[in-house]
Amino acid sequence: MISVSDPAEIPNIYSFSGKFPKSDFYRALSFYVKGKAIPGLFATQDENIHRLLKRPIAGMYSMTSLVSYEPHVDSTIRAFFNELDIRFVRTGEVCNLHDWLQMFAFDVIGEITFSKRFGFLEQGKDIEGIMGSSWRYFSNASLISQMPWLDYIWVKNPILQRLRKAKINPIVAFARTRRAEHEKEVANSFDIADENAEANKNRDFLTRFMEVERKDSATPAWAVNAWATSNITAGSDTTAILLRTVLYNLIKHPSSLAALRRELSSHGIDEHAVVTWKRATNLPYLDAIIKEAGRMHPPFGLPYERVVPAGGAMICGEQIPPGTVVGISAWVVHRDYEIFGKDSDVWRPERWTEASEEVRRKMEGALLTFGAGHRSCIGKNISYLEIYKLVPTMVGKYDIEFADGIGNDWKVDNKWFTKQTGLNVRLKHHSAKS
């Protein structure tokens, strides 16, 4: 695999026409049952399946649809704060924010997708091994995706798959149960002709996916489950990582936190209500903080691999033969001195607010947090909805400090619920004077 570091090659490799297809890296990330791939929007290498899956649902992830999911995010934020208040503010106990942000991220996407949280927040722990299985899946995938041949021999081998007992991924199982419940509810109450009525405007993703299935007979039987499952697998850990990066850096850099608080109070946002999406998107420093977090610590850590198409391609002035796997790592281009400046290794949200229009455009063009081009992230707006609301509301409500006083660098063991994290914090209610 050729790892390309020149940001100028982003529009070439990740074009909107999608001329470089996804490599076998993504096969290693697909779910397989009995030797057969379960198609998914994220991992499919088949452009026909991708079109079939994306076209009917793309509008559900658009900017204009966002506000309709807002009440789901608000209720999960309130549930999150309720738990933080009871368990940590009142008791003075140390809060492992690393884990709690992950529980928030899972529960909020569960709520938006199914109108039902997984229940991690209320229980304060992993349920049915869902987060544990996600951790194992991604830690295995980080190795196996680098050796797709090994994956084929050992994991996806159709003969071995037939011999093994089929295990259902707990996220897939959760999605199936919610679907069965929805089917019952819809059969009982939902008026198909009235889906645009006021009462239905905040309906969850699953309800919308099922509407597509009912209206379009070309929808394959597996599509609703594939859509629902990909919301959770692609949209929970990723959002948790970005949230951790934002909060870690705000606690680590009090000047950034103070600047954000100044921005919030200059916009009259210091009350304790959940900040609305409309107000959150008018806060340039908040925007800079979230962009800087995505730049410093992009949640998707490996190069997004693509295959050079027939005829070959010119990349960085070299003629690369067809079939070669190439990829750009966000972790590499996000530290490019020419684009982001000589201080690109340090946290400095001001680089986004102080930059000229031209420099800012260049930086945004090199930002691969959510990928680029034809296969970029469909859920970017959804995760922004969650993050843009949670971060200002949380810093308005709490004073947060590292339990060890300094915030050791993150160190996560290869298991869920580790205690070794620089995000062990103490929380108290924020008073404007402190």
Ligand code: HEM
């Ligand atoms: C901070 C949060 C997130 C990050 C950093 C992130 C990152 C990414 C990246 C880098 C890609 C493209 C990978 C590639 O080119 O191979 C991608 C694709 C995708 N993401 Fe996200 N994502 C996030 C949140 C979400 C959410 C909330 C959802 C769903 C609600 C989602 C659903 C998807 C899907 C379905 C794809 C595949 C799109 C396609 O191939 O057309 N993501 N994401």
